[in-house]
Amino acid sequence: MILNEFIKETSRNQMISILLKHYKVGNVRVKLKSMKDFAHFNVDAGTLELSTRYKTLKSSQVKEFLITILHEINHAMDAKMFGWKKFKEMYEMEMNLQITNGKDPYEDNKFEIQAEEFGQKMWKYWKSKFKKQNLI
Numbered sequence: 321m322i323l324n325e326f327i328k329e330t331s332r333n334q335m336i337s338i339l340l341k342h343y344k345v346g347n348v349r350v351k352l353k354s355m356k357d358f359a360h361f362n363v364d365a366g367t368l369e370l371s372t373r374y375k376t377l378k379s380s381q382v383k384e385f386l387i388t389i390l391h392e393i394n395h396a397m398d399a400k401m402f403g404w405k406k407f408k409e410m411y412e413m414e415m416n417l418q419i420t421n422g423k424d425p426y427e428d429n430k431f432e433i434q435a436e437e438f439g440q441k442m443w444k445y446w447k448s449k450f451k452k453q454n455l456i
C-alpha cells in the first residue's frame with residue numbers, strides 16, 4: 321500500500337463534518353458499516369451509515385465519495401425539514417406510487433432523483449474547496 325495514495329481517516333472525517341455543518345444537519349452521526357451500498361441514511365436512528373470501503377479514501381474514490389455523502393446529506397436535510405416521521409411516510413408513499421405505476425421504487429423515486437442531482441451538482445465545488453484546504 322502506497323501511503324500517499326490514501327487520504328487519511330482524519331481528513332475524511334473532517335470533510336464529512338464540514339459538509340454536515342454547512343448543510344445544517346450537524347446532529348447526524350456517521351457510522352462505518354460493512355455493506356453493499358456506498359452509504360445509507362438511517363432515518364430512524366438519524367445516522368449516516370458509510371461503507372467501510374471508505375475507511376481509507378483513495379484519490380480515485382473522491383468523486384464517488386463526495387457524491388455519495390452529498391446524496392445522503394440531501395436525505396438528512398429533507399428529514400430535518402419535514403421531521404423524520406413525516407419524511408419516512410412521504411418516502412414510503414412515493415415508493416408505493418412508483419410501484420403502482422409499474423416503475424422502480426428507488427430509481428424512479430423523486431427523493432432519490434433529487435438527492436442524486438444534488439450530489440452531481442455540488443461535488444465539484446466541494447472537491448476544489450477541500451483541495452484548497454489540503455484535505456484531499
Ligand SMILES: [Zn+2]
Nearest residue numbers: 391395432435
Ligand atoms: Zn438515496
